[in-house]
Amino acid sequence: MTIALIRTIILYLLIIFGIKMMGKRQISDLQTSELVITILISNIAAVPMQDSAQPLLSSVIPIISLICYEILVSFFMLKNAKIREIICGKPIVLIKEGKVQQSALKNLRISGEDLFEQLRQADVFSLDDVWFAIMETNGQLSVLKKPEKQPPDATMLKIETNPATIDTVIVSDGVISEHSLKVCNLDKIWLNSIIKDQNIKLEDIFIMTANKDKKFSIIRKEQNK
Amino acid sequence: MKKVLWAGILAVFSVISCIFLMFYIINISDKTVDSIKSIQQDFSTSNFKSAHKKAEKLNDYWEENQHILSIMVHHEMLEEIEQCIALIKTSIDISQEPKNDNFWIESNKATIYLENLREVEIPTLGNIL
Numbered sequence: 053m054t055i056a057l058i059r060t061i062i063l064y065l066l067i068i069f070g071i072k073m074m075g076k077r078q079i080s081d082l083q084t085s086e087l088v089i090t091i092l093i094s095n096i097a098a099v100p101m102q103d104s105a106q107p108l109l110s111s112v113i114p115i116i117s118l119i120c121y122e123i124l125v126s127f128f129m130l131k132n133a134k135i136r137e138i139i140c141g142k143p144i145v146l147i148k149e150g151k152v153q154q155s156a157l158k159n160l161r162i163s164g165e166d167l168f169e170q171l172r173q174a175d176v177f178s179l180d181d182v183w184f185a186i187m188e189t190n191g192q193l194s195v196l197k198k199p200e201k202q203p204p205d206a207t208m209l210k211i212e213t214n215p216a217t218i219d220t221v222i223v224s225d226g227v228i229s230e231h232s233l234k235v236c237n238l239d240k241i242w243l244n245s246i247i248k249d250q251n252i253k254l255e256d257i258f259i260m261t262a263n264k265d266k267k268f269s270i271i272r273k274e275q276n277k
Numbered sequence: 278m279k280k281v282l283w284a285g286i287l288a289v290f291s292v293i294s295c296i297f298l299m300f301y302i303i304n305i306s307d308k309t310v311d312s313i314k315s316i317q318q319d320f321s322t323s324n325f326k327s328a329h330k331k332a333e334k335l336n337d338y339w340e341e342n343q344h345i346l347s348i349m350v351h352h353e354m355l356e357e358i359e360q361c362i363a364l365i366k367t368s369i370d371i372s373q374e375p376k377n378d379n380f381w382i383e384s385n386k387a388t389i390y391l392e393n394l395r396e397v398e399i400p401t402l403g404n405i406l
Contacts, residue, residue: 073280073283073284104352105351105352105353106351106352107347107348107349107350107351107352108348109348109349110349110351113291113294113295116287116291117288117291119284119287120284120285120287120288120291121284121288123280123281123284124281124284124285124288127281127284
């Protein structure tokens with residue numbers, strides 16, 4: 053059992069390292085090749101974890117190879133559109149200028165119900181609202197509504213807007229995040245002055261957020277009863 | 278770019294190490310088969326002393342290499358070979374007659390296992406498919 057435990061830890065670390073190398077992505081955003089690699093790696097790793105007679109190397113080498121090939125292929129896909137098209141395919145227009153492309157639906161083996169289901173997931177409940185619908189290479193449907201059905205934005209309404217600033221967590225559970233301070237162009241001197249002004253100890257801060265405009269908010273820790 | 282470079286290096290390294298390990302396994306199994314054949318030769322010509330000495334040497338040689346082989350080969354396969362090699366030596370100790378069935382059974386079994394180990398490692402079309 054100890055062997056199984058040690059092997060599990062080694063494979064876990066290897067897979068975490070591999071996923072980090074491949075880059076962060078959500079399962080729904082995975083390309084076909086990435087999904088295949090993920091499934092393959094999980095299956096390959098499972099065998100030597102359970103069977104101690106199986107050499108660990110017989111699993112480690114395929115995992116490392118798969119990760120390397122995935123990185124190399126994604127690099128070549130980035131450099132060459134043709135390779136990308138071969139491996140990932142290309143986006144297919146399902147609705148063009150408001151007209152459903154029946155041949156494209158047939159080719160992708162998507163029924164009318166499937167199309168409507170995906171449209172509903174994209175917050176579109178009437179086919180009349182759609183100007184373009186494109187099936188992306190990762191299987192998600194991108195929808196462009198007709199101009200008259202699109203919600204107005206600030207440009208359309210001719211409203212002047214200020215550049216948005218993002219609030220970041222600069223103190224979490226009493227610990228200062230120096231990275232977040234840097235992102236907001238702030239420093240510890242400013243933070244200490246605020247803490248002093250607010251008459252609060254750093255350890256008593258549950259969350260403190262701030263933005264580039266030096267606007268901040270502090271949530272104190274709840275006192276234990 | 279750094280990641281791609283590392284991925285390339287690792288991919289090449291894994292290919293090279295696989296080729297190296299394949300030749301290592303082939304080399305070990307070939308040497309062991311040769312030793313067994315030499316023991317069989319001595320045994321059939323009633324040269325039991327030499328056969329016994331060679332069997333001892335073979336046992337030590339296999340024990341030394343089994344640790345490395347177990348990194349790459351299924352452990353059950355290696356244990357079967359180890360058992361056969363140990364029994365070759367024991368059967369020479371027990372009965373020193375050219376018609377010792379146990380000796381011939383175990384030595385032939387070991388040869389078949391080793392040849393199988395060798396064949397499984399070679400990337401022939403049959404093995405790949």
